[in-house]
Amino acid sequence: MDFLSALINGLSSGGTYAIIALGYTMVYGIAKMLNFAHGDVIMVGGYTMFLTLMALGHPLVALAAATVFCVILGVTIERLAYRPLRGASPLAVLITAIGVSFLLQSLAQIIFGSSPKMLVQLQISGGITLGALSIDYSTLLTLAVTAVVMVVLSLFVKYSKTGRAMVAVSEDRDAALLMGVNTNAIIAITFAIGSALAAIAGYLMLCKAPSLSNTMGAMPGIKAFTAAVIGGIGSIPGAMLGGILLGVVESISYSVPALAPFTDAVEFSILILVLLVRPSGILGKMRREKV
Amino acid sequence: MSEPLLQVKDLEVYYGVIQALKGISFHVNEGEIVSLIGANGAGKTTTLHTVTGLLHPKHGSVVYAGQNLAKVPAHKIVSMGLAHVPEGRRVFQNLSVYDNLLLGAYTQTDKEKISRQMDSVFDQFPRLKERRRQLAGTLSGGEQQMLAMGRALLSDPKMIVMDEPSMGLSPLLVSEIFEIIQSFRAAGKTVLLVEQNAKKAMTVSDRVYVLETGSIIKEGMASDLINDESIKKAYLGE
Numbered sequence: 001m002d003f004l005s006a007l008i009n010g011l012s013s014g015g016t017y018a019i020i021a022l023g024y025t026m027v028y029g030i031a032k033m034l035n036f037a038h039g040d041v042i043m044v045g046g047y048t049m050f051l052t053l054m055a056l057g058h059p060l061v062a063l064a065a066a067t068v069f070c071v072i073l074g075v076t077i078e079r080l081a082y083r084p085l086r087g088a089s090p091l092a093v094l095i096t097a098i099g100v101s102f103l104l105q106s107l108a109q110i111i112f113g114s115s116p117k118m119l120v121q122l123q124i125s126g127g128i129t130l131g132a133l134s135i136d137y138s139t140l141l142t143l144a145v146t147a148v149v150m151v152v153l154s155l156f157v158k159y160s161k162t163g164r165a166m167v168a169v170s171e172d173r174d175a176a177l178l179m180g181v182n183t184n185a186i187i188a189i190t191f192a193i194g195s196a197l198a199a200i201a202g203y204l205m206l207c208k209a210p211s212l213s214n215t216m217g218a219m220p221g222i223k224a225f226t227a228a229v230i231g232g233i234g235s236i237p238g239a240m241l242g243g244i245l246l247g248v249v250e251s252i253s254y255s256v257p258a259l260a261p262f263t264d265a266v267e268f269s270i271l272i273l274v275l276l277v278r279p280s281g282i283l284g285k286m287r288r289e290k291v
Numbered sequence: 292m293s294e295p296l297l298q299v300k301d302l303e304v305y306y307g308v309i310q311a312l313k314g315i316s317f318h319v320n321e322g323e324i325v326s327l328i329g330a331n332g333a334g335k336t337t338t339l340h341t342v343t344g345l346l347h348p349k350h351g352s353v354v355y356a357g358q359n360l361a362k363v364p365a366h367k368i369v370s371m372g373l374a375h376v377p378e379g380r381r382v383f384q385n386l387s388v389y390d391n392l393l394l395g396a397y398t399q400t401d402k403e404k405i406s407r408q409m410d411s412v413f414d415q416f417p418r419l420k421e422r423r424r425q426l427a428g429t430l431s432g433g434e435q436q437m438l439a440m441g442r443a444l445l446s447d448p449k450m451i452v453m454d455e456p457s458m459g460l461s462p463l464l465v466s467e468i469f470e471i472i473q474s475f476r477a478a479g480k481t482v483l484l485v486e487q488n489a490k491k492a493m494t495v496s497d498r499v500y501v502l503e504t505g506s507i508i509k510e511g512m513a514s515d516l517i518n519d520e521s522i523k524k525a526y527l528g529e
Contacts, residue, residue: 180398
């Protein structure tokens with residue numbers, strides 16, 4: 001039973017990682033950059049929920065406000081910080097992303113202070129009990145939201161015109177331009193989707209543990225990035241698989257007393273192991289470099 | 292004689308400090324097949340990339356259908372009726388044949404027209420129809436070239452620029468590709484062709500420009516140039 005409940009909890013926190021990892025992997029696949037500020041968009045979403053809850057009170061209104069604000073923030077970051085660097089060296093883009101990350105964290109600290117805020121209105125307590133197994137409502141909610149996000153996103157990418165254009169841009173930006181695809185618009189849409197997913201992930205995290213601080217997005221961001229790399233960065237199913245895998249490993253390791261203190265180490269060891277065997281991740285494609 | 296469909300004037304293009312095109316001028320009249328021939332590095336692909344907006348000239352102009360393309364972003368050019376079949380096919384490997392063709396029609400909004408054109412592409416390339424659900428990356432080189440041409444046709448172009456369509460294909464397929472190019476003319480389309488296979492290119496073209504290290508060194512009717520001694524020696528291997 002312990003194992004089963006660890007598994008279910010792992011699927012749930014893995015779902016949150018997967019939702020965040022989708023943002024990393026889509027941006028990497030389409031804009032060819034690592035957006036290290038992605039985790040901090042979650043935190044900005046958290047503070048947006050905090051402010052909305054103070055003004056209006058309802059958790060769903062707060063989620064909607066956070067989603068809208070994160071989308072605007074994500075698109076603005078891309079437009080102001082990353083787009084001018086299109087075609088610049090990847091290192092310049094990477095260091096800019098890290099700079100944006102620190103900027104967001106510092107701004108939040110200046111505005112809201114460094115002591116954590118408790119968003120008790122978001123907390124979902126209680127759960128269901130099946131025999132010896134008890135599952136929190138927040139866990140069930142996370143599982144359900146994860147499933148919906150994965151299905152909707154997969155259908156969108158596979159069957160919509162914009163989704164097809166996203167695949168085209170990720171594969172060959174110039175060829176997509178020749179088809180008449182506005183690649184800048186597609187990149188902006190990708191940032192918008194990733195940022196909306198970050199807001200949703202932030203909501204799910206706060207439902208479980210309603211403590212909000214300016215570094216709230218940092219660790220989940222790194223874990224989700226790890227998950228995206230394990231699954232194969234650039235691959236949407238890879239991010240889903242990597243997120244779930246990392247969450248399950250984390251939860252099971254945490255449930256074993258001897259391993260519990262070393263949970264983070266166990267997770268990152270998985271990354272190293274996967275990369276030793278498959279350098280491009282579990283579902284990643286070997287890139288054929290053009291000569 | 293009316294204005295040419297495509298008029299290129301004094302085009303100069305640089306890669307950093309290296310000048311790839313040294314002020315070339317040429318034109319393509321409506322309904323013509325015009326070839327640019329020349330050795331590797333002569334500037335053929337650079338010319339095509341500048342025409343369809345992937346590269347921007349430092350000097351000179353590209354005027355298509357009376358419009359200067361200098362300020363037109365690359366993604367808007369295809370909807371003006373100017374399609375580009377790039378060197379090396381550049382089909383989207385991880386998308387199905389059908390999805391590749393739909394991307395060709397990305398700028399088209401009339402669903403009925405798209406499906407009519409899809410049918411006509413499938414009529415012309417039955418093999419693409421058979422393989423429409425297959426990933427484009429699993430097609431042979433010849434099939435990928437046909438897909439790249441079919442994809443261009445789905446944008447309903449007035450003019451098609453083609454970059455090395457016969458590269459890497461077997462002689463039988465090369466002949467097939469050149470028959471397809473001639474069928475474009477029959478369908479009322481204008482073609483600007485870049486080819487290493489100068490002989491084949493000259494037999495289907497009306498006019499030919501010869502590029503050498505960024506300059507046009509010769510131009511004329513294909514039927515004249517094919518008998519020109521210096522051309523024979525340099526490009527036709529005779």
